[in-house]
Amino acid sequence: MIKVNTEDYPWHSGMTVRNLLDEKLFTFRHIIVRINGKYVPEEDYEHFTIRDGDDVIVLHLIAGG
Amino acid sequence: MGTILKEYKYTPAKIVHGYSGKSLYINLSDLRIEEKVVTEFMKEKFTGGKGFDLWYLWNAVTPETRWNSPENEIVMSVGPLGGITQYSGTGKTLVASISPLTDIPIDSNAGGYFGPLLKFSGWDAFEIQGKAEKDIIIFIDGNNGLIEIKEAEEYPEDSHVLAEQLTREYAEDEDDMVNVSVVSSGSAAKHSLMGLLNFSFYDPRRKTVRFKQAARGGLGTILRDKKIKALVVKYKGITPNLNNAADLATINKVGVKYHKQMHDLDSKQNKMRQIGTANTVMIMSQYDLLPTRNFQTGGDPEVVKIAPEVFINEWLTQGLHDGCWYGCTMACAKCADHFLLTSGPYAGERVTVDGPEYECVAGLGANLGIFDPQAILEENFYCDTYGIDLISYATTVAFIMECYEREQIGPDHTGGLELRFGNASASLELMHQMSRGEGFGKLAGLGIRKLKKIFVEEFGADADLLEDIGMEVKGLEYAEYAHKESLAQQGGFALATKGPQHDEAWLIFMDMVNKQIPTFEDKANALYYFPMFRTWFGLVGLCKLPWNDIVPSDNYKTSEPAKVPEHVQNYVDIFNAVTGEDIDKDDLILQSERVYQFQRVFSVRMGKGERKDDYPPYRSLGPVSAEEYLSRKELYDKQLRDFQGLDPEKMSLDEKIAKLRAYREDQYEQLMDAVYRRRGWTMNGIPTPERLKEIGMDLPMLLEVVEPKQ
Numbered sequence: 172m173i174k175v176n177t178e179d180y181p182w183h184s185g186m187t188v189r190n191l192l193d194e195k196l197f198t199f200r201h202i203i204v205r206i207n208g209k210y211v212p213e214e215d216y217e218h219f220t221i222r223d224g225d226d227v228i229v230l231h232l233i234a235g236g
Numbered sequence: 237m238g239t240i241l242k243e244y245k246y247t248p249a250k251i252v253h254g255y256s257g258k259s260l261y262i263n264l265s266d267l268r269i270e271e272k273v274v275t276e277f278m279k280e281k282f283t284g285g286k287g288f289d290l291w292y293l294w295n296a297v298t299p300e301t302r303w304n305s306p307e308n309e310i311v312m313s314v315g316p317l318g319g320i321t322q323y324s325g326t327g328k329t330l331v332a333s334i335s336p337l338t339d340i341p342i343d344s345n346a347g348g349y350f351g352p353l354l355k356f357s358g359w360d361a362f363e364i365q366g367k368a369e370k371d372i373i374i375f376i377d378g379n380n381g382l383i384e385i386k387e388a389e390e391y392p393e394d395s396h397v398l399a400e401q402l403t404r405e406y407a408e409d410e411d412d413m414v415n416v417s418v419v420s421s422g423s424a425a426k427h428s429l430m431g432l433l434n435f436s437f438y439d440p441r442r443k444t445v446r447f448k449q450a451a452r453g454g455l456g457t458i459l460r461d462k463k464i465k466a467l468v469v470k471y472k473g474i475t476p477n478l479n480n481a482a483d484l485a486t487i488n489k490v491g492v493k494y495h496k497q498m499h500d501l502d503s504k505q506n507k508m509r510q511i512g513t514a515n516t517v518m519i520m521s522q523y524d525l526l527p528t529r530n531f532q533t534g535g536d537p538e539v540v541k542i543a544p545e546v547f548i549n550e551w552l553t554q555g556l557h558d559g560c561w562y563g564c565t566m567a568c569a570k571c572a573d574h575f576l577l578t579s580g581p582y583a584g585e586r587v588t589v590d591g592p593e594y595e596c597v598a599g600l601g602a603n604l605g606i607f608d609p610q611a612i613l614e615e616n617f618y619c620d621t622y623g624i625d626l627i628s629y630a631t632t633v634a635f636i637m638e639c640y641e642r643e644q645i646g647p648d649h650t651g652g653l654e655l656r657f658g659n660a661s662a663s664l665e666l667m668h669q670m671s672r673g674e675g676f677g678k679l680a681g682l683g684i685r686k687l688k689k690i691f692v693e694e695f696g697a698d699a700d701l702l703e704d705i706g707m708e709v710k711g712l713e714y715a716e717y718a719h720k721e722s723l724a725q726q727g728g729f730a731l732a733t734k735g736p737q738h739d740e741a742w743l744i745f746m747d748m749v750n751k752q753i754p755t756f757e758d759k760a761n762a763l764y765y766f767p768m769f770r771t772w773f774g775l776v777g778l779c780k781l782p783w784n785d786i787v788p789s790d791n792y793k794t795s796e797p798a799k800v801p802e803h804v805q806n807y808v809d810i811f812n813a814v815t816g817e818d819i820d821k822d823d824l825i826l827q828s829e830r831v832y833q834f835q836r837v838f839s840v841r842m843g844k845g846e847r848k849d850d851y852p853p854y855r856s857l858g859p860v861s862a863e864e865y866l867s868r869k870e871l872y873d874k875q876l877r878d879f880q881g882l883d884p885e886k887m888s889l890d891e892k893i894a895k896l897r898a899y900r901e902d903q904y905e906q907l908m909d910a911v912y913r914r915r916g917w918t919m920n921g922i923p924t925p926e927r928l929k930e931i932g933m934d935l936p937m938l939l940e941v942v943e944p945k946q
């Protein structure tokens with residue numbers, strides 16, 4: 172189990188940031204990912220592996236409207 | 237053309253540090269034209285823009301004044317930063333009046349050239365009171381210091397024809413047309429309560445007049461009730477420092493830095509320069525936020541037919557600089573050129589359609605179940621030229637369509653119009669009826685609050701159902717975001733002073749997706765900071781979009797990325813550089829709060845602005861119907877389990893809907909309590925004298941309103 176934006180989310184072995192974003196349907200282009208407080212750049216999404224128990228924050232940046 | 241009824245000569249005031257120091261007053265009942273001094277008190281307490289508008293409006297009206305009372309005013313002002321050409325989004329005019337939909341002050345803003353040209357003609361603000369006997373045009377010549385009021389019976393009404401004609405009439409030649417700007421409404425404004433104001437600017441590459449709209453709250457209806465066909469301003473000689481800024485070098489420096497961000501980042505972020513605000517339509521649908529079929533759901537598989545790419549590839553002209561004031565590199569004012577109209581009085585003509593903006597595609601498209609880009613553009617065109625606020629129109633027609641589908645009204649009431657979701661030709665016919673002041677279209681123009689009463693009392697509709705599905709608060713129709721799953725945005729809409737428009741707060745991602753504001757206090761803090769911050773754009777004459785529709789590439793490193801701290805600092809720096817003041821980001825919020833609280837007290841004075849006026853329809857909070865519950869069954873069942881300790885397996889659907897409703901309504905009450913506390917209001921929503929004193933707004937006129945209600 173991992174945390175995604177403070178809520179529990181099932182983890183699976185080999186899960187990358189890209190997998191998580193796809194699973195959660197986080198399609199918005201303008202997001203920031205932090206894992207255990209550390210920023211993950213967009214170019215790393217494909218291969219950065221999330222570990223069981225990680226605390227993932229996916230910040231959608233628009234405060235817009 | 238048209239007899240001159242009144243002429244007035246004046247010496248245009250020189251602008252110093254963003255202010256001319258003068259405002260223009262015209263009374264149409266006795267054709268009186270006067271100049272007023274903009275006092276230091278006004279600048280200190282109200283800053284400019286919407287602040288000046290509300291100050292003048294307060295002094296013009298009484299608690300008994302209604303939208304069509306002669307003493308009601310239309311007031312407009314561009315603010316001290318308005319008209320600078322070195323930063324993006326600096327040409328917004330703020331307009332205020334007592335609204336025909338809400339009976340309280342409405343404010344709405346528009347781009348286009350009118351406000352800056354008005355200021356450079358010597359006027360920080362412009363008040364129009366009284367009513368003319370016949371249709372008139374007011375013309376302000378800022379180079380020659382001349383104001384004319386002339387008869388205008390023979391001029392057309394619809395904006396695309398009228399503004400083109402007036403621009404040609406008042407310009408000396410083709411090159412001079414960019415120096416003329418027109419404010420007008422359209423033929424539907426006088427037959428409905430949702431008339432808008434079009435603000436023009438001439439586009440020399442397309443050789444046509446373009447528009448931005450101050451759309452909300454029926455300002456166009458008031459314009460036409462005063463028998464004003466148009467306001468025209470002409471000023472030639474735009475140069476980079478007409479505001480006589482205290483420190484031009486800083487403005488240039490901040491501007492260059494910002495333009496570089498725009499150049500480097502827009503294509504990677506929101507693509508504002510390609511498609512404008514409509515870039516978000518697919519995203520809203522993917523996140524379940526696109527209001528569909530009267531806000532019942534948050535998206536639809538058919539949305540791909542009206543996706544941004546469809547408009548970019550098939551309809552919108554690319555590669556032209558589409559700024560609605562000089563210097564805006566965001567340039568989001570897109571349009572469809574040579575669009576062939578297929579219905580109404582202009583059928584067969586090719587026109588330029590300004591838009592579509594996000595609200596247009598969401599409102600006139602998804603919310604009406606119309607997934608046809610051509611129909612949406614045609615509705616967009618007619619709303620604008622007829623002078624109809626497309627948000628109020630779309631939300632009202634969505635309500636009507638749901639009433640029709642739920643058999644609360646029928647063809648006998650609509651004159652045979654099959655007003656079902658997806659029926660674009662019926663929606664267009666309704667618009668044409670509104671323009672002619674005929675049939676069910678005329679009734680629709682009254683807006684949801686009045687329609688609910690008519691449908692119940694005259695057509696026998698179910699009052700409880702209509703209260704639940706009629707998406708209005710305070711009499712104003714909701715803007716186009718589905719938001720049932722964001723408690724903070726429920727408050728962002730229903731607790732907004734003028735009614736449910738999203739220009740005070742858009743917190744859906746922060747709240748629903750990012751989970752950044754989980755507690756009532758967190759939400760209340762956001763519902764304090766963002767409305768205060770966003771109010772400031774309206775005080776100084778700025779467009780909100782350049783603030784957060786692009787962000788610096790290192791914005792993510794800041795502690796509060798949602799606030800876009802670098803851009804906030806830009807605003808502080810520019811304000812100081814124009815005015816010569818020395819404010820910081822907290823002073824900026826203080827400037828806003830003074831006006832924000834003033835507007836709330838103004839609403840209280842007019843008989844609204846209390847707790848009873850801040851309740852949303854239940855559809856804003858949760859699922860009204862079985863279909864809505866079932867569309868998010870998993871989520872709602874989980875909430876019953878997690879938050880209320882219930883077992884949804886043992887409950888009927890009706891029981892589940894009822895239990896969820898009780899829970900969500902209670903959550904909303906708790907949110908109201910938290911927000912009222914944070915804003916310094918009583919639990920009845922009245923600003924306290926103590927809070928007014930803290931922000932320097934314990935003016936006797938305000939205390940007189942709030943003290944008896946403590």
Ligand code: SF4
Binds near residue numbers: 324564567569
């Ligand atoms: S961002 Fe768009 S709406 Fe705002 S000033 Fe620029 S062109 Fe006009």
